[in-house]
Amino acid sequence: MTGQPDREAMDREEIVQLQLERLEATLNRAQRSVPFYQRRFAEAGFDAEGLRSLDDLRRLPFTTKRDLRDNHPYGMFAVPLRDVVRVHASSGTTGLATAVGYTRNDLKTWSDLVARILVAGGVGKDDVVQVAFDYGLFTGAFGFHQGAERLGASVIPVSSASARRQLGIMKDYRSTALVCTPSHAMTLADAAIEAGLKPGTLSLRHGLFGAEPWSESMRADLQAKLKLVATDNYGLSEVGGPGLAGECLDRRGLHVAEDHFLVEVVDPETLAPVPDGTVGELIVTTLTREAMPVVRFRTHDLASLTRVPCACGRTMARMSRVKGRTDDLILVKGARVFPSEIEAVLLEVEGTEPHYEIVLERRHGGDEALVRVEAATPGDENLRGAVERRLASELGVAVAVELVAPRTLPRSEGKARRVIDRRRPDAP
Numbered sequence: 001m002t003g004q005p006d007r008e009a010m011d012r013e014e015i016v017q018l019q020l021e022r023l024e025a026t027l028n029r030a031q032r033s034v035p036f037y038q039r040r041f042a043e044a045g046f047d048a049e050g051l052r053s054l055d056d057l058r059r060l061p062f063t064t065k066r067d068l069r070d071n072h073p074y075g076m077f078a079v080p081l082r083d084v085v086r087v088h089a090s091s092g093t094t095g096l097a098t099a100v101g102y103t104r105n106d107l108k109t110w111s112d113l114v115a116r117i118l119v120a121g122g123v124g125k126d127d128v129v130q131v132a133f134d135y136g137l138f139t140g141a142f143g144f145h146q147g148a149e150r151l152g153a154s155v156i157p158v159s160s161a162s163a164r165r166q167l168g169i170m171k172d173y174r175s176t177a178l179v180c181t182p183s184h185a186m187t188l189a190d191a192a193i194e195a196g197l198k199p200g201t202l203s204l205r206h207g208l209f210g211a212e213p214w215s216e217s218m219r220a221d222l223q224a225k226l227k228l229v230a231t232d233n234y235g236l237s238e239v240g241g242p243g244l245a246g247e248c249l250d251r252r253g254l255h256v257a258e259d260h261f262l263v264e265v266v267d268p269e270t271l272a273p274v275p276d277g278t279v280g281e282l283i284v285t286t287l288t289r290e291a292m293p294v295v296r297f298r299t300h301d302l303a304s305l306t307r308v309p310c311a312c313g314r315t316m317a318r319m320s321r322v323k324g325r326t327d328d329l330i331l332v333k334g335a336r337v338f339p340s341e342i343e344a345v346l347l348e349v350e351g352t353e354p355h356y357e358i359v360l361e362r363r364h365g366g367d368e369a370l371v372r373v374e375a376a377t378p379g380d381e382n383l384r385g386a387v388e389r390r391l392a393s394e395l396g397v398a399v400a401v402e403l404v405a406p407r408t409l410p411r412s413e414g415k416a417r418r419v420i421d422r423r424r425p426d427a428p
């Protein structure tokens, strides 16, 4: 059933007990070896020795991206550099990159966790895994590369390349699993259709897509176009990269590797915990990382949690798809809108393509949004009106729509840049 069944199907009590033991060890190590945490814990009047239950974690302050940056590059490491065998960095989507270190044990754990995600997504030893993430400081490519090797699958480390080259390799090497961002997968799907590749020319069966928020409608579209089963996975470089959570084939939430991470959901404004099922900001504490333990990291990713048992037999809690980032949240005339909600609508309207951008401008003292989307018939006023009406009813607020000709918006070779924010004075 699973990559590590003895772990992934533990009883709830066992999970909580293991988390408590590992949390205690992590906090002790952070307090002892990382001056930043020593200071923070002291300021909060917290002593790691006094940890009694998982709830005690709430007495601790959060760690922010800013904290990691202030201690860049090695200030957050809990081991000397001679014990660090690899350094990666966060992808820097929201500014400067921050370094992330791994001991030999950390690399082994990381491989195991990504192997779990591959297994959960249906990938096995016989699969040929094409990794189309950019190799480099970013954790995505190396994470999946090692995980797939650990599993015994055959890895094709293509890295980023033109759609033509990705498709050529996919065809020649009979790749059965594709690992990349959903937006890049869409670029490949459209390029395959455009090149007239007949269904069946490719051998793809599994798509493991992550590293950016995407929608159910985008999944349906990708599955239909690429003839594969697409699963979502989640991780972030600051706490080690991919491997934190991934969907099983049931595809109703991403199983969190709770034996290695403690995940909380809080209200992004009050920072108070919210109940299961409520969307809030995801907070992650690492439980086994040696080189760089991170306590209550504010991910700024919005999702909810459920501990309801899953049909697949795994007992690990599931997180919802990431609904967006707290800093992606667009306020249009007072309404809270996520780019992923706009995407879901666009994919449902016949006649538009899944390539779009959202331009934000400050006008007449308020924020206004313009959705630019590709359509085969960009001059079609009826279509434009239909998209506007549909968006207004789904989002609860009016946004302007502009139809543009196919292939006029930039294509993603990594993470898609969907929102063009012209509201700030320093914006281009």
Ligand SMILES: [Zn+2]
Pocket: 248, 249, 250, 255, 310, 311, 312, 313, 314
């Ligand atoms: Zn499941």
